[in-house]
Amino acid sequence: MAYVEGLRCRECGHEYEVAPIYTCEWCFGPLEVVYDYDAIRSSVSREKIAAGPASLWRYSDLLPVVSDSAVDLGTGYTPLVRADRLAEALGLGEVWVKNDTRNPTNSFKDRVVSVALSKALEFGFKTVACASTGNLANSVAAHAARAGLKSYVFVPADLEAGKIVTTSLYGGNVVAVNGNYDDVNRLCAELAGTYPWAFVNVNVRPFYAEGSKTLAFETAEQLGWTTPDHVVVPIASGSLLTKIDKGFAELYKVGLLDEEPQVRVSGAQALGCSPVAEAWLTQSDTIKPVKPSTIAKSLAIGNPADGYYALDVVRRTGGGMAAVTDDEIVEGMRLLGRTEGIFAETAGGVTIATLAKLAREGVVRPDERVVAYITGHGLKTLDAVQEVVGPTATISPTLDAFHEAFTIEEH
Ligand SMILES: *Cc1c(COP(=O)(O)O)cnc(C)c1O
Ligand SMILES: [Zn+2]
Secondary structure, eight states, X not given: OOOEEEEEETTTOOEEOSSSOOBOTTTOOBEEEEEOHHHHHHHOOHHHHHTSOSSGGGGGGGSSSOGGGOOXXXXXXXXXXXXHHHHHHHTOSEEEEEEGGGSTTSXXXXXXXXXXXXXXXXXXXXXXXXXXXXXXXXXXXXXXXXXXXXXEEEEETTOOHHHHHHHHTTOSEEEEEXXXXXXXXXXXXXXXXXXXXXXXXXXXXXXXXXXXXXXXXXXXXXXXXXXXXXXXXXXXXXXXXXXXXXXXXXXXXXXXXXXXOOOEEEEEEETTBOHHHHHHXXXXXXXXXXXXXXXXXXXXXSSOTTHHHHHHHHHHHTOOEEEEOHHXXXXXXXXXXXXXXXXXXXXXXXXXXXXXXXHHTTSSOTTSEEEEEEOBBGGGGGGGTTTTOOOXXXXXXXXXXXXXXOOOOOO
């Protein structure tokens, strides 16, 4: 059962029937899913959710999909781990890491794709497609294989091998485009007007975006149906950040939280592609498009579709933003690895480096309960660290050689 009433324009409020559409005919604003929250309130309960599957489908009452038609690779319900060693390194108190590297294709994109492809099946599409910075393509290809759908995924040609190879293996069409993500996205908007395909982040974007709410749902459930004081979220298009905020608000609306959540939301960007952080830092209301140049390729969107809304959430909730250098990103990846045993991709390095910066600036405080969202796995971006880490020593297979290389104190 899906409790969806329709779609509504975020700008002018004009309402539409449920359909694979994404912009308002009146003002070109983005469309968003509208729910019957009273009906959801009388259906959901903490017990019902606890008895559901160990995946994002345990929250199907709050998703715009009839769950019987779900395309399911077992996405979601990833670990939320208390990160005391990381907290100590950053001079913070209570820090948690939401480890979304543990999804079927090793990034949080499996959440949005599960919802988008389920909806595409409901709409009767036979072919799915996307414009991607890498992880989305990876996830769409895998879920399309699972659902028996044809797929065309479009990525910038200069992506990491770890993303192209893992995507191509699933047997769909992988189109490497000589251009950056914003070029790829423009091409896909044209293709969406030409072919009867479900472009997950174009014509089914309103449904796709809802999948990100499940990160907030899981966080609250895993914290015993309470919310963090502060969350740090990486920004590419800005959709994830806005939906984490929306997810916490919805839980209260449908009666799953006792107290109205007051979650400060902070945004993380790479300095080489930081249009939203730049607007924040210069206190501007306009987001100036940039040409990306950063190792955090999964976040390299120079003209972010939801950038303005992300900025708005950070301002409204009293969060902060920072942009971090490529060196800081690599150090963030290494810090998370050596303190918590979690190998994140460059986007995770952006999140940890931003958390560190905001902690130094006093924006994230030691008295706060903090959650950092780690959204992709490090094996996909080995290129970023393979020059800076390696064996501690390379030795001959003899005791002498080992003793020469290491002085061991304990016996
Ligand atoms: C896509 C992506 C994001 C951010 O997504 P948006 O919703 O576009 O802001 C964050 N982390 C990783 C690893 C991603 O692939
Ligand atoms: Zn409108």
